[in-house]
Amino acid sequence: MAHLMTTQLLLLLIWVTECARARTELLNVCMDAKHHKEKPGPEDNLHNQCSPWKKNSCCTANTSREAHEDISYLYRFNWDHCGKMPSKCKRHFIQDTCLYECSPNLGPWTQQVDQSWRKERILDVPLCRDDCQQWWEDCRTSLTCKSNWHKGWNWTSGYNQCPVGASCQPFTFYFPTPATLCEEIWSHSYKLSNYSRGSGRCIQMWFDPAQGNPNEEVARFYAEAMGGAELHRAWPLVCSLSLMLLWVLS
Secondary structure, eight states: OHHHHHHHHHHHHHHHHHHHHHHHTTSSOOOSSSSOOSSOBOOTTOOGGGGGGTTSBSSOHHHHHHTTSTTOTTTOOOTTBTBOOOHHHHHHHHHHHHHHHHOSOOGGGEEEEEETTEEEEEOOEEEOHHHHHHHHHHHTTSEESOSOTTSOOBOTTSSOBOOTTOOOEEHHHHOOSHHHHHHHTTTTSEEEOSSOTTSSSSBOSSOOGGGOOTHHHHHHHHHHHHHHHHHHHHHHHHHHHHHHHHHHHO
16 A cells, blocks of 8 residues: 555656656747747847847748748738738737747747647737737738738738738727737737736837847746646645555554
């Protein structure tokens, strides 16, 4: 009896240790996706808006340049599907692309997917409230014809065009609030956070690299929180087995 309980307790402690180790593996990692590097590292020549990640990046210099191009080879995506997108709006989509392609701090929100062009995606990344709000403010008068930009396009021309029957309307028609823009446009890749920039509790799309990358702290916080949740669930069982083992041995 005592031998069996000792074995069970040992296995449980090993599982708890593995859970904690798995949480650390969520840090400083690149997604298994179309253009990401296998591991993050320095990239001295990252282009323009992607340059904040040059000290530690999941994207190459070439990917960073293509992130700034219209209908680039990355995804053949046409930002101007309803006429020319104003630069003040487009800069947010460029920054969004840079974050997605370059950031090594999205591990806590990476999920496995079965898609031809990627094996992992991000889901419910807590995007800072003020970043999302500014994105929406700068794009509210721009035009689009869809609320979910991940799917449903007409690709017959080799790049995305509005599907038949979809009308071009101001962003506020399809995205009436900042939350609908940030959460729905990429199939819930982002989730509007209640926290603001500098809080250490939300991912910043924009940051000053001279001050360091604030998203490192954010990823660490959520990875540790996930590990803590696993330990919290397991702790009653650990205590119970320990007490029973002490009772048997006494």
